[in-house]
Amino acid sequence: MKQLLIGFPLVCLLFVAGCDTIPPDALVLKATTLQDRKLQSRKFQTSDEIKVLVACSGLLQDLGFNLSESETKLGVLVAYKDRSAVEGGQVAVKLIIALAGGGNVPIDKNQRLKASVITKPSLENTNEIVVRVTFQRMVFNDLNQVTKLEQLKDTKQYQDFFNSLSKSLFLTANDI
Amino acid sequence: MKRFYFLGLCCFLFVLAGCQTSQQELLKTDKSQVQLRSIQTRAFDTTDREKMLRTVIATLQDLGFVIDKAEAILGSVTATKLQGYNLVMTVSVRPKGDTQLLVRASAQFNVTAVTAPKPYQDFFSTLSKAMFLEAHQVD
Numbered sequence: 001m002k003q004l005l006i007g008f009p010l011v012c013l014l015f016v017a018g019c020d021t022i023p024p025d026a027l028v029l030k031a032t033t034l035q036d037r038k039l040q041s042r043k044f045q046t047s048d049e050i051k052v053l054v055a056c057s058g059l060l061q062d063l064g065f066n067l068s069e070s071e072t073k074l075g076v077l078v079a080y081k082d083r084s085a086v087e088g089g090q091v092a093v094k095l096i097i098a099l100a101g102g103g104n105v106p107i108d109k110n111q112r113l114k115a116s117v118i119t120k121p122s123l124e125n126t127n128e129i130v131v132r133v134t135f136q137r138m139v140f141n142d143l144n145q146v147t148k149l150e151q152l153k154d155t156k157q158y159q160d161f162f163n164s165l166s167k168s169l170f171l172t173a174n175d176i
Numbered sequence: 177m178k179r180f181y182f183l184g185l186c187c188f189l190f191v192l193a194g195c196q197t198s199q200q201e202l203l204k205t206d207k208s209q210v211q212l213r214s215i216q217t218r219a220f221d222t223t224d225r226e227k228m229l230r231t232v233i234a235t236l237q238d239l240g241f242v243i244d245k246a247e248a249i250l251g252s253v254t255a256t257k258l259q260g261y262n263l264v265m266t267v268s269v270r271p272k273g274d275t276q277l278l279v280r281a282s283a284q285f286n287v288t289a290v291t292a293p294k295p296y297q298d299f300f301s302t303l304s305k306a307m308f309l310e311a312h313q314v315d
Contacts, residue, residue, distance in 0.1 A: 022285040026239075026263055027298040033238050040237070073248035074229055116243040120230050132234075134242045136258045149258035151240055 039155060041132040042162045042173035049075055049119050052129045055169045056117045062164070065115055075119035085111035085139045106141040108148070113137045130176060133161055206291045215293045217280045218300045218311035219272055225251060228277050228307065232267045235303045241265065262286055265299075278314065279303070 044052060049072075056077055057067060065079035090107040097105050114136050122128035135157065139148035166173040205212060222228060225248075232253050233243055241255035241263075251269040256262065265283045272278040281299055283290035290296075304311040 020286050020288045022263065022283070022290050022292070022295050023261070024294070026257070026259075026261075026285075027283075027295045027302070029238060029302055030240075036240075037238060069245045071246040071248055073226070074233065074246045074253075076233065076243055076246040078244060114242055118233055118237065118243060120234070132237060134237060136242045136256070138258065149260055149262055151242065151258060 036153070037132070038176060039153070039158050040134055041130055041176045042165070043122060043128045043130050043176050044166070044169060044171045044173060045127060046129055046169075046171060047121070047127045049121065049129050052119050052131060052169065053077060053117075055165060056119070056131065056133075059161070059165050059168055060115060060117070062168075063115075065113075077117040078114070079116075080112055080114045082110060082112050085109060106143045106145065106147075108139050109142040111137050111139045111148075113152075131162075131165065133158065206289060212291060213280070214314060215291070215296055216282050217278060217314045218304075219276045219278055219314050220304070220307060220309045220311060221275060222277055222307070222309060223271065223275065225269055225271070225277060228269050228279065229253060231306050232269065232279070232303065235299075235306050236265065236267070238306075239299070239302065272314075276312075279311075 046052065053070075053072055053075060057070070057079075060067065060077065060079040063081075065081045067077065067079045069078035070076060085108040087108060094105045094107050097103070115133060117131060117133045119129055119131050122130050135152040137148065137150060137152060138146060141147045162173045207215070220228065229246065229248065229251060233246060233255075236243065236253065236255040239257065240259060241257045243253065243255045244264075245254040246252070252266060253268075254264065254266045256264050263283060263285050265281060267279060267281045269277055269279050279300070281296060283295060300311040
């Protein structure tokens with residue numbers, strides 16, 4: 001009993017001290033880095049970076065994003081949108097547990113989706129602009145707690161984004 | 177005896193509670209300013225600030241960050257990596273003398289400042305590869 005009483009606060013202390021350290025691989029390139037870059041980037045045959053940025057901001061607006069930051073000198077556009085994150089499966093589980101008398105289980109409710117578009121002149125060809133878009137999201141449950149923090153890597157979504165972009169630019173998007 | 181343990185635990189909790197108020201976090205740092213700067217700063221042999229900023233952005237993207245802000249005049253970039261955790265990084269670029277640029281990175285992991293040297297070494301090693309330049313330690 002005595003050991004337990006001493007042990008418990010010690011474990012608490014260790015937990016308080018040790019739970020928040022950066023993972024060792026957080027700032028290291030991964031084996032998938034090149035593949036990710038390919039998925040998230042396209043080349044466009046133009047040297048007009050501003051024109052590409054304007055088309056990107058138009059497309060982001062078409063997709064319901066709100067522009068939160070921009071820096072044309074560096075080719076940066078940042079946008080976000082808040083949407084529902086309710087998923088049928090979670091609602092069903094919540095209902096079943098509630099009916100079985102298990103109480104209120106929190107489920108995902110809202111999400112903030114963020115997109116950041118970066119343009120830069122191609123290193124190989126000065127008549128090309130490389131566009132790289134990255135998406136991430138934060139999901140909150142009905143108690144307003146964060147449940148998911150993730151980067152979105154769905155190939156289809158990136159393809160769709162670039163297809164729309166090439167349409168609004170009247171240019172073909174080429175793989176990098 | 178039981179009461180004694182209870183009192184002991186209460187005292188322990190009071191000590192834990194009384195150490196400091198959370199307001200003191202405002203200007204608190206884990207390491208000295210000099211130490212922190214040397215961990216977080218590197219000098220590069222180039223004066224092309226815009227290229228450096230664009231490379232910083234590309235490197236952060238390669239590392240899985242999504243850019244939040246960038247400012248060419250101030251020379252700063254802020255980005256966030258969400259991967260079950262929330263890692264925010266601010267990188268600033270400013271001239272050092274007539275031949276070099278000073279790059280400083282600072283990171284926040286969830287609710288703590290990143291002060292260990294290793295993550296910054298990793299970051300600067302990736303950045304210098306992308307710039308094709310060596311990152312010099314600054315005294």
